[in-house]
Amino acid sequence: MSVTSxxxxxxxxINKADFRTKAVxxxxxxxxxxxxxxxxxxxIDPKITLPVHLCLALAITFLYNPISIKYGKKWLCIIDxxxxxxxxxxxxxxxxxxxxxxxxxxxVDPMLPIDLFVSxxxxxxxxxxVRRIMGMNLFIFILIFIAYAFIGQHIPEPFKYAGMTWEQFxxxxxxxxxxxxxxxxxxxxxxxxxFLIFGAFFAKCGGGQLLIDLGxxxxxxxxxxxxxxxxxxxxxxxxxxxxxxxxxxGTGVFTIPLMKKAGYTPEEAAAIESVSSTGGQIMPPxxxxxxxxxxxxxxxxxxxxxxAALIPAIGYYLSEFMLVHFLAKKKQLENRNKEEFxxxxxxxxxxxxxxxxxxxxxxxxxTGASLTRAALxxxxxxxxxxxxxxxxxxxxxxxxxxxxxxxxxxAGVAVPTAACGIMIGIVVRSGFANKLTGLIAAIGMHNLLIxxxxxxxxxxxxxxxxxxxxxxxxxxxxxxxxxxxxxxxxLPANMFIFYFGVIAQITPPVCLASYxxxxxxxxxxxxxGWKAFNYATVSFLIPYIFIYxxxxxxxxxxxxxxxxxxIMAIGIIYLAGAISGYFFIVMNNVWQxxxxxxxxxxxxxxxxxxxxxxxxxxxxxxxxxxVKAKKNKSEVLISS
Numbered sequence: 001m002s003v004t005s006x007x008x009x010x011x012x013x014i015n016k017a018d019f020r021t022k023a024v025x026x027x028x029x030x031x032x033x034x035x036x037x038x039x040x041x042x043x044i045d046p047k048i049t050l051p052v053h054l055c056l057a058l059a060i061t062f063l064y065n066p067i068s069i070k071y072g073k074k075w076l077c078i079i080d081x082x083x084x085x086x087x088x089x090x091x092x093x094x095x096x097x098x099x100x101x102x103x104x105x106x107x108v109d110p111m112l113p114i115d116l117f118v119s120x121x122x123x124x125x126x127x128x129x130v131r132r133i134m135g136m137n138l139f140i141f142i143l144i145f146i147a148y149a150f151i152g153q154h155i156p157e158p159f160k161y162a163g164m165t166w167e168q169f170x171x172x173x174x175x176x177x178x179x180x181x182x183x184x185x186x187x188x189x190x191x192x193x194x195f196l197i198f199g200a201f202f203a204k205c206g207g208g209q210l211l212i213d214l215g216x217x218x219x220x221x222x223x224x225x226x227x228x229x230x231x232x233x234x235x236x237x238x239x240x241x242x243x244x245x246x247x248x249x250g251t252g253v254f255t256i257p258l259m260k261k262a263g264y265t266p267e268e269a270a271a272i273e274s275v276s277s278t279g280g281q282i283m284p285p286x287x288x289x290x291x292x293x294x295x296x297x298x299x300x301x302x303x304x305x306x307x308a309a310l311i312p313a314i315g316y317y318l319s320e321f322m323l324v325h326f327l328a329k330k331k332q333l334e335n336r337n338k339e340e341f342x343x344x345x346x347x348x349x350x351x352x353x354x355x356x357x358x359x360x361x362x363x364x365x366x367t368g369a370s371l372t373r374a375a376l377x378x379x380x381x382x383x384x385x386x387x388x389x390x391x392x393x394x395x396x397x398x399x400x401x402x403x404x405x406x407x408x409x410x411a412g413v414a415v416p417t418a419a420c421g422i423m424i425g426i427v428v429r430s431g432f433a434n435k436l437t438g439l440i441a442a443i444g445m446h447n448l449l450i451x452x453x454x455x456x457x458x459x460x461x462x463x464x465x466x467x468x469x470x471x472x473x474x475x476x477x478x479x480x481x482x483x484x485x486x487x488x489x490x491l492p493a494n495m496f497i498f499y500f501g502v503i504a505q506i507t508p509p510v511c512l513a514s515y516x517x518x519x520x521x522x523x524x525x526x527x528x529g530w531k532a533f534n535y536a537t538v539s540f541l542i543p544y545i546f547i548y549x550x551x552x553x554x555x556x557x558x559x560x561x562x563x564x565x566x567i568m569a570i571g572i573i574y575l576a577g578a579i580s581g582y583f584f585i586v587m588n589n590v591w592q593x594x595x596x597x598x599x600x601x602x603x604x605x606x607x608x609x610x611x612x613x614x615x616x617x618x619x620x621x622x623x624x625x626x627v628k629a630k631k632n633k634s635e636v637l638i639s640s
Contacts, residue, residue, distance in 0.1 A: 448547075544606075
């Protein structure tokens with residue numbers, strides 16, 4: 001028996017497992033038992049909960065990514081053993097010093113040698129874990145912030161500050177609410193663990209495959225069916241996984257080959273899949289990891305955030321759906337893959353019971369149950385539902401597979417959230433965010449649009465270099481204060497930043513979702529990235545809409561919400577026509593597409609005069625194109 005980097009366990013006897021596999025299983029089981037205890041039995045003080053959560057996540061990270069295997073030198077395993085011993089000492093420290101730490105006064109009581117040891121050990125452990133699983137981008141980014149913490153007093157204005165001593169830095173890391181054990185890690189321990197475990201077990205009970213098949217089935221008889229299947233399947237899968245790359249990997253292996261067979265180029269197929277999968281992070285009810293952290297940081301219920309995201313998410317997928325429809329019409333693609341669809345889509349109705357866990361999860365969330373309880377119930381129902389069929393039955397090996405997959409994902413979230421806590425602590429202690437706010441305000445002369453553009457560029461740059469959760473956490477600290485100071489409410493400001501952190505996944509030159517899809521499609525990665533960027537044009541406009549028209553976030557009266565939504569939908573349809581080059585007719589002339597694009601922008605711009613002009617032009621141009629299409633069709637019929 002062995003454990004792979006993907007968290008899979010073979011069916012061999014567990015007694016034959018190597019030490020690392022047994023250790024992974026043991027730590028994962030301890031992790032599960034601990035989290036279930038604090039989530040369902042008795043809550044424990046965060047001063048204990050968060051260190052245990054982090055130490056177990058770090059242990060899992062080092063077990064899955066041993067340095068000796070990576071570099072092919074067995075003696076390097078000593079480094080990992082040092083980390084394991086250090087993690088054990090850290091846990092003992094927090095348990096044995098609980099009372100002292102609970103009553104300790106920040107910046108008054110001195111830092112003991114053991115306090116400093118634990119602080120700097122965790123710093124090194126987190127940095128090494130980041131290097132192993134997140135790559136060098138986030139690692140270097142954290143180093144820059146750490147350097148700023150110590151040399152800030154030598155930097156010119158406006159970013160100069162008093163600087164920190166080694167003792168102050170160590171105190172900030174582990175004994176302040178803004179450091180490693182801040183809100184982001186709390187979200188990981190109190191909420192994200194349970195949803196990631198639910199997602200792993202739900203997939204094993206057949207629910208994940210059913211969502212993919214539902215998308216395939218809903219689109220199997222329409223023009224451009226495979227592309228529409230990619231859109232629908234990715235939207236449905238996104239409600240559960242909330243990961244762009246995971247969505248591409250899960251649905252793309254089915255939809256991309258079918259799109260290519262239907263007549264889409266490899267670049268088009270990969271771009272459609274990557275854009276569709278990226279939208280999963282903004283698709284309620286589960287959305288992406290950042291949404292849970294947003295709820296934790298700004299004190300707004302997750303239900304409220306999910307509801308606010310609903311209309312923008314529908315707009316995002318409406319754009320993508322209409323785009324692939326117009327592309328299919330333009331290319332005159334018929335669905336020639338019905339046999340493949342039958343193969344990939346076994347009967348849906350007999351398997352609908354597999355959706356019981358996610359239905360129960362959503363019902364519990366929206367009826368007021370805690371997120372933890374909802375996820376635990378959903379996980380339990382996933383195990384029960386799996387028993388209905390032999391091929392999905394949750395035996396011991398399948399249970400361990402699900403657990404390892406979920407815990408590995410948890411570690412992949414806990415590590416970057418803890419790492420971002422380091423940067424957030426430095427930003428808060430140094431006042432860097434306030435200094436940046438003043439600088440942006442000075443550049444923009446208190447102009448909201450300029451501030452939004454600066455924030456957008458900053459979010460995209462961070463999102464290209466960092467994972468979505470890390471990009472959101474840093475961006476929200478750096479840019480949110482500016483937007484709020486300029487009069488934007490806290491929810492639209494956070495959603496604006498969250499959206500652009502997500503969109504960065506399909507923004508060249510670093511667009512992981514697009515590159516993953518290109519790998520499956522066998523397409524040129526660079527061309528795929530830019531095509532996906534083009535297809536996702538509407539996603540760059542929607543965040544501005546809910547800044548200037550927050551009614552699409554369900555803020556305000558019903559009348560304004562309905563009117564804004566309808567206007568946005570019309571603009572999105574025209575924009576999809578401009579991007580695809582089809583709107584009743586094939587637009588071979590650049591000027592036709594340009595006019596349609598301008599009309600779409602006029603409609604979407606949240607100003608009454610531009611919207612009215614755009615709608616009038618839309619009626620005129622739409623009528624002209626429709627009449628021309630009818631005329632062309634009549635001429636074809638007569639000539640035949």
